[in-house]
Amino acid sequence: MALLTGAPRGTKDVIPAQVYKWQYLEDTLRRCARDFGFTEIRFPTFEHTELFLRGVGDTTDVVQKEMYTFQDKGGRSITLRPEGTASVVRSVLENSLYAAGLPLKVWYMAPNYRYEKPQAGRLREHHQFGVESLGSASATADAEVIGLADTFLSRLGIQTVALRINSIGCPKCRPGYHEALRAYFNTHEEKLCPTCHERLERNPLRVLDCKDEGCRGVAKDAPHTTDHLCTECAEHFEKLKSCLSAMGIVYTVDTRIVRGLDYYTKTVFEFVTDCIGAQGTVCGGGRYDGLVEALGGPSTPGLGFGSGLERLLMVMEASGVEIPKPDGCALFVAAIGERAQSEATLLVHKLRRAGVAAEQDTMGRSLKAQMKYADRIGARYCAVLGDDELDAGEVKIKDMTTGTAEPCALSVEAIASYIKQK
């Protein structure tokens, strides 16, 4: 078959046979957000490019080389959203949502676009569930957000993820740390890989995360962020750790965690797995106390996370989580002959209007083929309608799982109540 064109690189269709998995995942996430007191927010798929330059940070890879940016017919520079947080903050400011009282706790589920080279767990269009909590500077808010992530992961039956946390400090203490880090790495420069020489300039934190053997050796004894925090940041981090422990949430402090978005301050965290390939971060986020102000709003602390739906489904798949399939056809009405055919059409239509998921043949198949079809689509019950039944005013309703049949009066009401009572 010559196909005109395939789907764009890095995008994925969700075919009918698979949607139930997405629906299950989405329902679970929605319920979890509600239980934690978060409400949904929706925003456009594209924004002014400026928002991301300032919000995400114009030195980040996401902004520098991964954005889908174009000029619209009005000459505006528009960008397809590469991540959700900037849009949320923009919407909050634009609609003065903070005026209704703080904290403001919102969640979203939306596609993101990044021009990347696709691989396992990495797409050009991917979907994220994310939450943002604005207004509280307290570590309790951090614990609440992390607690929400921990909860939905466990509700989804995902056990193969580990929580890693770190604190990367604030604008007060971070420069000092960066200096200490640069000074340390400069004394070992000859052992670092070429990419890390670049990293040293842009973001020395990244060197800590390099997988190169030489870099690992050097990074092992590098100064830790946590040793260079100002008292405020250090106290915040301690408070978070004790909150998590009190909540029974297992974590490890990983001083190599660095996030690629500029707005993070203090707490950063990741839930990672090793069962879906190299892109193992299933949920990542942190605090961004300077972001709201950077986007022109009042100085407001906040934090949040993003979680990739495709990756969550991959982990669920890899760890054998069984996702319940929704009910399909409740009653298949097989018809023999033209008279029964049109009676069946009427019957099925009325049953559907009465709330019964009924089906009939539209392919002109033989009775046997109709039965086969009913079986294939997973019909719970099946009724054969022919001249005999029409004359007698009664049909046999066959239970497709047991193979036994019971008689029922040939009326919409009788059949509907028979199916519903089961």
Place this chain on the structure above:
RNA sequence: GUGGGUAUAGCUCAGUCGGUUAGAGCGCCAGUUUGUGGCACUGGAGGUCGUCGGUUCGAUCCCGAUUAUCCACCCCA
């Protein structure tokens, strides 16, 4: 952006040391007598062997390019 693997039926894959009509399993459709699915058996439909070019008497197979896809780096969800 860099590197490696792969490309044959709807799906998972064989195969041709280069030679006539390219196969299997699963799936789909039909039949195995007259009004009943799952099991079994039989048959059928379905492929320009990713695309373009080169070598050759001859290419699905060898070579080159291109595209797609998978995986890793980078980065992130």
